[in-house]
Amino acid sequence: MPAMNILFKHKNTALEKINLKDTQFCITTRNDIEELAASIKETGLINPPILFKKESSFSIICGFRRIKACIYLGLSYIDARIVDADSIMGCISLAITDNTFQRDLNLVEQSRAISLLLTCAEEKNLEKPSGLEKPSGLEKPFGLEKPFGLEQIFGQLGLPASLLIIKKIEKISHLSEKIQNHIISGIISLPIALELEKLTFNESDIFADIIINLKLGLNRQKELITLVKEIALKNDITIKEVLQDESIGEILIKNEDKDRKEKQKALRLYLRKKRFPAIFKAENRLSEKIKSLKIGAGIKLVPPVNFEGNTFALNFFFKNFEELKIRKASMDKMLNNPATKEIFPI
Amino acid sequence: MTLIRLYIDKDVIDYPQVASIRSRINLPAIIVEDVRQVYKKISSSPDPVQAGKETLLLTKNMGAFIRDCPGTSYYKCCGYKILHIGTFCIMDCSYCILQSYFHPPILQFFVNHRDMMAELDLTLSEKKINRIGTGEFTDSMIWELWTNLSNTLVSRFSTQANSVLELKTKTTAVGNLKNLQHNKKTIISWSLNTEKIIYSEERNTSSLSARLKAARKCESWGYPLAFHFDPMFIYDGCENDYKQVVKQLFSHVSPENIVWISLGTFRFMPSLKPLIQQRFSDSKIVYGEFIPGIDGKMRYFKPLRIALYKKMVRWIKDIAPDVVIYFCMEDDEVWEKSLCFIPSEPDGISDMLDKSAAKHCNLISC
Numbered sequence: 001m002p003a004m005n006i007l008f009k010h011k012n013t014a015l016e017k018i019n020l021k022d023t024q025f026c027i028t029t030r031n032d033i034e035e036l037a038a039s040i041k042e043t044g045l046i047n048p049p050i051l052f053k054k055e056s057s058f059s060i061i062c063g064f065r066r067i068k069a070c071i072y073l074g075l076s077y078i079d080a081r082i083v084d085a086d087s088i089m090g091c092i093s094l095a096i097t098d099n100t101f102q103r104d105l106n107l108v109e110q111s112r113a114i115s116l117l118l119t120c121a122e123e124k125n126l127e128k129p130s131g132l133e134k135p136s137g138l139e140k141p142f143g144l145e146k147p148f149g150l151e152q153i154f155g156q157l158g159l160p161a162s163l164l165i166i167k168k169i170e171k172i173s174h175l176s177e178k179i180q181n182h183i184i185s186g187i188i189s190l191p192i193a194l195e196l197e198k199l200t201f202n203e204s205d206i207f208a209d210i211i212i213n214l215k216l217g218l219n220r221q222k223e224l225i226t227l228v229k230e231i232a233l234k235n236d237i238t239i240k241e242v243l244q245d246e247s248i249g250e251i252l253i254k255n256e257d258k259d260r261k262e263k264q265k266a267l268r269l270y271l272r273k274k275r276f277p278a279i280f281k282a283e284n285r286l287s288e289k290i291k292s293l294k295i296g297a298g299i300k301l302v303p304p305v306n307f308e309g310n311t312f313a314l315n316f317f318f319k320n321f322e323e324l325k326i327r328k329a330s331m332d333k334m335l336n337n338p339a340t341k342e343i344f345p346i
Numbered sequence: 347m348t349l350i351r352l353y354i355d356k357d358v359i360d361y362p363q364v365a366s367i368r369s370r371i372n373l374p375a376i377i378v379e380d381v382r383q384v385y386k387k388i389s390s391s392p393d394p395v396q397a398g399k400e401t402l403l404l405t406k407n408m409g410a411f412i413r414d415c416p417g418t419s420y421y422k423c424c425g426y427k428i429l430h431i432g433t434f435c436i437m438d439c440s441y442c443i444l445q446s447y448f449h450p451p452i453l454q455f456f457v458n459h460r461d462m463m464a465e466l467d468l469t470l471s472e473k474k475i476n477r478i479g480t481g482e483f484t485d486s487m488i489w490e491l492w493t494n495l496s497n498t499l500v501s502r503f504s505t506q507a508n509s510v511l512e513l514k515t516k517t518t519a520v521g522n523l524k525n526l527q528h529n530k531k532t533i534i535s536w537s538l539n540t541e542k543i544i545y546s547e548e549r550n551t552s553s554l555s556a557r558l559k560a561a562r563k564c565e566s567w568g569y570p571l572a573f574h575f576d577p578m579f580i581y582d583g584c585e586n587d588y589k590q591v592v593k594q595l596f597s598h599v600s601p602e603n604i605v606w607i608s609l610g611t612f613r614f615m616p617s618l619k620p621l622i623q624q625r626f627s628d629s630k631i632v633y634g635e636f637i638p639g640i641d642g643k644m645r646y647f648k649p650l651r652i653a654l655y656k657k658m659v660r661w662i663k664d665i666a667p668d669v670v671i672y673f674c675m676e677d678d679e680v681w682e683k684s685l686c687f688i689p690s691e692p693d694g695i696s697d698m699l700d701k702s703a704a705k706h707c708n709l710i711s712c
Contacts, residue, residue, distance in 0.1 A: 306647070
C-alpha cells in the first residue's frame with residue numbers, strides 16, 4: 001500500500017451541510033444501509049467519512065453509505081475528516097483507495113474508479129497514451145511515491161494494472177444503469193458488456209431485456225447479439241428495427257405461456273431464418289424430404305454438415321437381432337422408394 | 347498506399363538488387379541486424395496491416411522459392427506452383443487473406459535472386475509442364491515500381507518450352523512488358539470483379555476498364571492472357587453485374603488468347619472476419635450466407651455458389667465456347683452441377699490446364 005501523508009482536519013460536521021447530490025467521487029454500487037446503520041448504532045462511527053469543502057457545503061470523497069446510514073439513524077452531526085481539496089487527483093485517489101483496500105470492487109465500481117482517474121487527467125489536457133481514449137500522464141496522486149506509468153498508478157490504487165484490461169473495464173461506465181445492475185448481479189459478463197457498449201443505450205437495454213426475459217446463457221447471449229447485429233448490417237437497418245420486429249415481439253410477449261426454452265428456440269430459429277434465409281430454407285426442405293420417406297423408428301439419415309461435404313450417414317439403433325432385422329427391412333423399403341434418390345445432390 | 351519506411355536486412359546490403367531498388371525509392375534506408383526487429387515493430391503498431399503496407403523490407407528468402415500451391419484433400423486443386431518472390435501488397439482489398447496469413451503482414455522483397463534463379467533452373471529442367479505463378483503471396487506486378495523482376499523472369503521463361511509463368515495482378519503496371527522477348531511463355535492475368543466490388547472492397551486497385559485495357563495491350567504484344575473471377579461475391583444484383591463484366595471482358599480481348607478463366611467465390615479463414623470488420627467497417631462482405639467448409643474456411647452455402655457458377659459458365663460459354671474454365675478449390679458436386687463434368691483424380695484439372703497452356707504457349711507436351 002502506498003504511503004499516504006495527507007493532512008486531515010477532524011471536524012464535527014452537520015449532516016445537513018453535506019451535499020448528498022454530489023456523487024462525483026462515488027465508487028460504491030451498494031445502496032443498502034440497514035446493516036451498516038445497525039453497526040454504527042451499536043459501536044459508533046469507527047471510520048469517519050472524508051469530505052472536502054465546496055463553497056458553503058461539504059462534498060463526499062469517501063463514506064457515502066456511512067453518511068446515509070447516519071441520516072437514517074436520525075443523527076444531526078458526525079465526526080468527519082476534512083481535506084484541503086486543492087488536488088482533484090488527491091481526492092480521487094482517496095476515494096478509490098478507501099474502497100479498494102477494504103474489499104474487492106465489482107466491475108462497475110472498477111469502471112467508475114478508472115473513469116474518474118481518466119476523466120481527471122483528460123480535463124488537465126494531458127498527453128494521450130496509445131490504446132486509450134483518455135490521457136495517461138496523470139498528476140501524482142496524494143502521497144504516492146514517484147510514479148509513474150499509467151499501469152503503475154492503477155496498480156498502486158488497487159485497480160487492474162494492465163492497460164488492456166483498464167481499457168475494457170472503463171467501457172462499462174458508458175453503459176446504462178440497467179445493464180450495470182445486470183453486470184453486478186452476474187447476469188451479463190464482461191465480454192457481453194463490451195459488445196453492448198458499442199450500441200446505443202436503447203439498443204443495449206432491449207438486448208438486456210431479452211437476455212433477462214429468456215435467461216440466456218453466455219453462448220446464447222453472444223449468438224443473439226451477433227445474429228441481430230449482422231441482420232441489421234446485412235439489410236441496412238438499425239439494430240432497434242431488427243429487435244422491434246413484430247415477430248420477435250410475438251415470441252417474447254404474446255406467447256407468455258410458452259416456457260423459456262421454447263421461446264429461446266423460437267427466437268433463435270427466427271433470427272437464423274433472417275440471417276441465413278437460403279440455408280434455413282434448404283435445411284427445412286431436406287428435413288421435409290427425409291420425413292416424407294417415412295424411414296421409421298430406429299434409423300436416422302444424417303446429411304452432410306451444412307450441405308458442404310458429400311458424405312451422408314445412416315444410423316441404426318437396435319437392441320437385439322430382431323430389431324436389427326426390422327431396421328434392415330426399413331432400409332430396404334427406403335432404398336426402393338424413388339424419392340430417396342432425390343435426397344442426394346449427385 | 348505510399349511507402350514510408352525502407353528496411354534492409356544487413357545480410358543483403360551488398361546484393362546488386364538492393365542498390366537498384368534503393369535508387370528507385372526516395373527513402374532513407376534503415377539497416378537491421380535481425381529482421382525480427384522489423385516484424386516486432388509492425389506487430390506492435392496500432393494497425394499492423396496498414397503499417398505492413400507502408401513498410402518495405404529487403405531481405406533473403408530463407409526457404410524454398412518454388413512451392414506447391416497449398417490445397418486441401420477434399421477440394422479439387424489445380425497443381426499450381428508458386429514462385430515466392432516476396433510477400434504482401436500495396437493495394438488494400440478488404441477480403442485479402444494475406445492480412446491474416448502473415449504474422450505480421452509486411453511487404454518483403456526477396457533479393458537473393460541467384461538462389462531463386464538456381465531453383466527455377468532446376469524446375470524448368472524437369473521434363474514436365476509446370477504452371478508457375480508469382481501472384482499468390484503478393485500481386486505479381488506491384489514490384490514493377492522498384493524492380494526489374496518481370497524482365498528477369500519473362501526472359502528466363504522465354505528460353506525454355508516446358509513451363510509457363512503466370513503474372514497475376516490487379517494493376518495496370520504492364521509498361522515494362524512491352525518490349526520483352528517472351529516467346530509466349532508468360533501469361534499475364536488479371537483478377538476481375540464487378541465495378542461495385544472494385545469500388546467498395548478493392549482500395550487502391552485499378553478500375554475494371556483500366557485492367558481490361560491493360561489486358562488488351564498485353565494481348566497486342568503477343569502475351570497469352572488469363573482471368574480470375576476470384577473471389578466472386580454474392581449480393582443483390584451480383585448476377586447482372588458479373589454478366590456485364592463477362593461482356594466487357596470479351597469486348598476487350600479475344601477468347602482465342604485466353605489460356606484459362608478461373609472461378610471462385612469468397613472464402614476466408616474465420617480469423618479474417620474481425621479484421622475485415624475492424625479495418626473495413628462499411629464492408630458487408632462477411633455478412634453473406636457462409637458455412638464452415640471442410641478445410642475450415644468459411645464459404646458461401648454450396649447451392650448459392652453453384653447457382654452463381656452455373657450462370658457465369660453459361661455467360662462465358664455463350665461468347666467463348668472453347669475457353670477453359672476451372673474452379674479453384676471446389677468439390678465434385680460443384681464441378682458436376684456447374685460445368686457438367688468432374689475432373690478425373692488425381693490430375694484431371696492439372697492435365698486440362700497443362701493442355702491449354704501447351705496449346706496457347708507453344709509448350710512441348712511431355
